[in-house]
Amino acid sequence: MQIEGQIVDIFNRNIYPGEITVENGKIIAVKSKEHNNKNYILPGFIDAHIHIESSMLVPSEFAKIAVIHGTVGTISDPHEIANVLGKSGVYYMIENGKKVPFKFHFGAPSCVPATSFETAGAVIDAEGIKELMASSDIYYLAEMMNYPGVLFDDEQVLKKIEYAKRSGKPIDGHAPGLRGEQLQKYICAGITTDHECFTFAEAQEKLSLGMKVLIREGSAAKNFDALISLLPEHYENMMFCSDDKHPDDLIVGHINSLCARAVAMGFDIFKILQMACINPVLHYNMNVGLLRENDAADFVVLEDLTDFKVLQTYVNAELVSENGKSFVKDVAFEKPNNFNVNFKKPEDFEVKSNAAKIRVIEALEGQLITNEIHEKPLIENGKIISDIENDVLKIAVVNRYHEAPPAIAFIKNFGLKKGAIAGSVAHDSHNIVVVGTSDEEICNAVNLIIKNTGGICAVNGDENKILGLPVAGIISDKDGWETGRLYQEIDTMAKSLGSALNAPFMTLSFMALLVIPDLKLSDKGLFSGNSFSFTNLGV
Numbered sequence: 001m002q003i004e005g006q007i008v009d010i011f012n013r014n015i016y017p018g019e020i021t022v023e024n025g026k027i028i029a030v031k032s033k034e035h036n037n038k039n040y041i042l043p044g045f046i047d048a049h050i051h052i053e054s055s056m057l058v059p060s061e062f063a064k065i066a067v068i069h070g071t072v073g074t075i076s077d078p079h080e081i082a083n084v085l086g087k088s089g090v091y092y093m094i095e096n097g098k099k100v101p102f103k104f105h106f107g108a109p110s111c112v113p114a115t116s117f118e119t120a121g122a123v124i125d126a127e128g129i130k131e132l133m134a135s136s137d138i139y140y141l142a143e144m145m146n147y148p149g150v151l152f153d154d155e156q157v158l159k160k161i162e163y164a165k166r167s168g169k170p171i172d173g174h175a176p177g178l179r180g181e182q183l184q185k186y187i188c189a190g191i192t193t194d195h196e197c198f199t200f201a202e203a204q205e206k207l208s209l210g211m212k213v214l215i216r217e218g219s220a221a222k223n224f225d226a227l228i229s230l231l232p233e234h235y236e237n238m239m240f241c242s243d244d245k246h247p248d249d250l251i252v253g254h255i256n257s258l259c260a261r262a263v264a265m266g267f268d269i270f271k272i273l274q275m276a277c278i279n280p281v282l283h284y285n286m287n288v289g290l291l292r293e294n295d296a297a298d299f300v301v302l303e304d305l306t307d308f309k310v311l312q313t314y315v316n317a318e319l320v321s322e323n324g325k326s327f328v329k330d331v332a333f334e335k336p337n338n339f340n341v342n343f344k345k346p347e348d349f350e351v352k353s354n355a356a357k358i359r360v361i362e363a364l365e366g367q368l369i370t371n372e373i374h375e376k377p378l379i380e381n382g383k384i385i386s387d388i389e390n391d392v393l394k395i396a397v398v399n400r401y402h403e404a405p406p407a408i409a410f411i412k413n414f415g416l417k418k419g420a421i422a423g424s425v426a427h428d429s430h431n432i433v434v435v436g437t438s439d440e441e442i443c444n445a446v447n448l449i450i451k452n453t454g455g456i457c458a459v460n461g462d463e464n465k466i467l468g469l470p471v472a473g474i475i476s477d478k479d480g481w482e483t484g485r486l487y488q489e490i491d492t493m494a495k496s497l498g499s500a501l502n503a504p505f506m507t508l509s510f511m512a513l514l515v516i517p518d519l520k521l522s523d524k525g526l527f528s529g530n531s532f533s534f535t536n537l538g539v
Contacts, residue, residue: 001317002019004017004019005037006038007030010043039311044298045255046075046288047240049193050075056246057480058093060100062480063100066250072315075280078090079111079428080427084337085121085338086112092334102315103288110143110144114513115514118429129160140169143172150186150191172195173191173193187211193283218245220367221366222366228267231272231275235271236274239279244506248488260308269305336472337470338401340400341401341402346439346443348406348443350383355537360410361520365502368516374539395411401431407522416499419441420458420460421505422448425474426512429523433511452468467487514527
């Protein structure tokens with residue numbers, strides 16, 4: 001097979017008319033050739049850090065959509081499903097991903113459970129990491145979120161890192177806001193990347209100390225604008241990633257969209273493409289070709305290098321998409337789950353208090369971090385209720401793995417004027433998280449999730465919409481386009497209830513993420529990410 005086009009040689013910073021010859025899934029020749037084909041041929045795009053589960057799709061369904069945007073591979077952390085199902089969840093993702101022409105590169109989740117301050121469905125200890133790191137299907141130790149464990153020499157944490165070092169595989173970081181001497185100790189432990197930088201100065205410091213920094217642009221956390229100006233000087237040590245991307249956003253675009261944004265800002269095309277195509281492959285030793293002789297034939301054909309419209313995507317020389325149509329075939333898959341909780345009653349969500357001031361989670365648009373603010377509670381009959389007028393709403397986390405009283409707190413910036421929204425996608429342990437305007441609406445939303453053994457939903461009186469997630473309570477059993485359509489319907493309903501957040505369900509899913517400061521809520525109670533300890537509702 002020969003393919004003509006404008007060859008984009010990223011390594012030598014050159015674009016020239018040429019021809020690629022492919023045999024048996026490999027590129028056997030790349031040579032200059034005069035012709036009139038104006039399309040561009042370049043290595044495929046790589047998402048350098050993503051949780052496939054956050055797309056609410058199994059890997060085979062994720063691949064169907066990703067290839068239409070020119071993505072040929074991912075660095076995938078199966079941390080979410082591992083927190084529900086343990087090692088069996090990791091193997092589930094690997095085996096499903098192998099059934100389609102797409103290059104998933106899974107890591108060993110380093111923090112299952114993420115902390116001891118929440119209830120997860122499984123544990124992967126140091127011996128479990130040792131087993132995973134020995135597998136040829138595991139390419140790296142996934143994000144070490146327990147940076148306090150690194151800083152305070154936790155025995156289990158250090159063992160996990162040591163097993164990764166022995167395997168010769170990279171170790172990913174996750175240390176939002178970590179600076180100075182603590183950052184230096186974290187890096188000295190062997191941790192090589194970070195995708196959690198949310199300020200220019202933080203990313204610059206991490207780069208100066210030898211870390212590779214990933215520019216993240218997901219459905220909730222968006223750091224592109226804050227970090228992209230680092231590209232001209234630091235492109236050799238930077239990559240692009242999504243981290244968490246909901247299905248409706250994935251349908252619109254992927255790493256190709258970030259390339260287009262960077263080009264529109266005037267950055268050098270070769271530096272952009274090195275971040276998007278080359279750096280992840282080299283850092284993680286990925287099984288992905290880079291448009292060189294004897295490489296796997298993994299490449300894309302683009303109409304231009306401005307809008308990055310993808311005409312064709314090839315994986316191992318197989319045409320997997322053309323003109324927006326995916327040729328990745330359907331794959332049958334099982335639906336393992338771990339849901340063991342009974343229906344709730346409205347009174348389960350009551351909060352009795354006479355506090356003059358309460359701690360309130362302040363959710364921030366486009367960020368995983370939150371603030372702790374103090375507000376005067378709205379009290380009725382000796383109970384704190386949602387204060388709709390001042391947008392201080394009740395939030396609850398319900399243990400999905402066994403019976404326990406809901407943990408309850410209050411949150412600002414969700415903006416609901418009526419009804420409630422809920423989901424069993426709640427990083428990292430994936431209990432049920434809900435925000436609502438009354439105990440009745442909160443209870444109805446939670447029970448709808450329980451009835452469906454997982455999902456995201458919006459309720460308002462007799463009206464409700466739900467996207468069921470029967471695979472581990474976090475993944476749909478439908479194809480990507482149907483999942484995206486249903487997600488968008490529920491997202492629209494949430495906004496019709498008053499939420500002004502760009503991605504209310506993605507933001508909701510991070511309100512139980514204890515490893516990101518400051519104030520969060522687990523199934524065990526209100527938690528301060530700054531002090532890394534539980535705190536009281538009353539101030």
